Amino acid sequence: MIAHSIFFYTFSLIAIISAIMVTASKNTVHSVFFLILDFISISCLFIMIGAEFLGMIMLIVYVGAVAVLFLFVVMMLNVAQQKNQWFAAKNSSKHIPVGLIISTLIFVEIIIVIGGWKYKPEIFDINNSFTQSSVSNTHSLGQILYTDYIHVFQISGMILLVAMIGAIVLTFRQRAGVKRQSYIKQISRERAEGVEVLEVETNKGVRIDD
């Protein structure tokens, strides 16, 4: 139990410190790296409470894919400069109230959810039958997702698909005059249509244009 709490406090300390560093560090790329550290320690916390599937999916999706894209954008756009300009400007105080309101809202929401869960657990209709039994976390998650919540699950998948297609449609533009490689054309090209052997008469030459 002691080892458990040592690990818990280590990971949560790392998570909190890196979450603060995400906002506090001057270099934007550093913030993304701290964000990655945050994700990793949170997935470690997930694994510690027995939600191994969630922890691994967190690593694969957030750290392996989303954060890579973040890093891409931040590295290429050179946001570091822009950010410094923002905060150097005199009217930067305009952003502070908005941020305060949003963060207070999120804080209150978290308090309501966690506090409610702790003191009035019967309000939240959490089906504990799967988590209590001997089946592994992955099995119970799959059983809940593909039976009770199949429609919600499918709809969320649909929403993601629509978002993906929408993003492609928005950024796709057909440009004229771009030469594209056609693999089928290239592969199906035969010697007969590519090369022609001509008998050339002396001093006459051949027309190759037609």
Added chain:
Amino acid sequence: MDFLSIIFEQIYKILFLLVPVLVSVAMIVWLDRRVWAFVQKRQGPNVVGPFGLLQSLADALKYIFKEMIIPSSSNKVIFILAPIVTMTLALIAWAVIPFGATQVLADINVGILYLFAVSSLGVYGIIMGGWASNSKYPFLGAIRSAAQMVSYEVSIGVIIINVLLCVGSLNLNDIVIAQQNLWFVIPLFPMFVIFFISALAETNRPPFDLPEAEAELVAGYQTEYSGMMYAMFWLGEYANILLMCAMGAVLFLGGWLSPLEIYPFTLIPGAMWLILKILILFFLFALVKAIVPRYRYDQLMRLGWKVFLPFSLIWVVLTASFLFYFNLLPVN
């Protein structure tokens, strides 16, 4: 005291796994260069030690005594962290590889997801190294590599789903045991081929070694590295290649199972079979390096997104429908 003995036991086990992995990484570099040379009718490294076996040790010694140059305009912390991240990630993944029914360091329920997660984290070593160098070639190499690894991870994930459909468990040992009667390479042969090619791309091996294409990018993300830090990148890269071979062996070639459960084969321990399968896969990796020309970048992306991804997705549907129709779905 109990606590201490557990820690020492675990450290002993970890060393017992990691030291052979590191030694075999050194040997595998030699094997890679030898195979490459023989395909091109050269001799390859054959001077240091018998058959040149100690060549990698000589190289490592050379790297250790060379100066580590840290560029003055680089981001020093991240620059030093990058090779460490690459190497650590390549080594921690070995914890879940089963060498026998009980010979596994961490027999976790989500072993295959852990392997997948760690191999998808491998991209960070390269991005960090490329960005922190603060130089054009490493940066271009890092961006290429990130795009490439993220693309091919998708198809590897879908291939893993194919295997999982046949097994019904995420545990690597269960995956091996499920292949007792039939290795998955036979029913899922197209998936094995795609896995092999995606593994080549995931580990930045030729013909997909665009992140370090020497003709255009000098040495890609490693350009600014020297001495021991370069050697760590290099060790991490080969450890990753071995890991991918191990993953292929576990997913498709029956892991530590012997090909036939009859007398002469059963004498050889399971770990030997796994090592043999890893070596066979690595031999294929080395052959591909020698005989295939490098891909162009747009062709690489096309292959990943427009060929492998749809094909493996369709194969998931096929596998699922086949298992469902013939009532073969693993239910537990």
